[in-house]
Amino acid sequence: MNKRCSCGHDMDITLRTVVHARTIEIHHVPVYTCAECDYSELLPELKQEVIQLMKKMMQEERTGKMSAYFDDVNEVASVLKECVDAGGWHLDELFQQIGEERVNHLLDLYLMAKTWNDKEWMCDIQRRLKQISGFRTETYRVKIS
Ligand SMILES: [Zn+2]
Numbered sequence: 001m002n003k004r005c006s007c008g009h010d011m012d013i014t015l016r017t018v019v020h021a022r023t024i025e026i027h028h029v030p031v032y033t034c035a036e037c038d039y040s041e042l043l044p045e046l047k048q049e050v051i052q053l054m055k056k057m058m059q060e061e062r063t064g065k066m067s068a069y070f071d072d073v074n075e076v077a078s079v080l081k082e083c084v085d086a087g088g089w090h091l092d093e094l095f096q097q098i099g100e101e102r103v104n105h106l107l108d109l110y111l112m113a114k115t116w117n118d119k120e121w122m123c124d125i126q127r128r129l130k131q132i133s134g135f136r137t138e139t140y141r142v143k144i145s
Pocket of ligand 1: 006037
């Protein structure tokens, strides 16, 4: 998960608020930041999803400020949020541990959704499992039937 900044320093993952056109605010977006030169960058794996969420918000015909929490719609952000809240310094280990718990939890929910034959819920859980397994393919091999 570590990334090196072009200035040579290691970057940290932090959760930031991303603002677009001064009207859209998305909170808890994971970004790589460099404490040395102040450079920051969205996690490339999550970039598309952040853009999609922005587009969706822009389509809503509302005036004034809009805000959303990225960790509500994205499991990777949600797990990272939990890691940050836990205050651990070993983000990799923590992410693996909390991520595994999350996958198990989602699989439990999936079984429940399947029992109730709630197709919409099943789709949502599948989407969330995909997000988290896609982020660390080497760690999570998720199988759903
Ligand atoms: Zn730097």
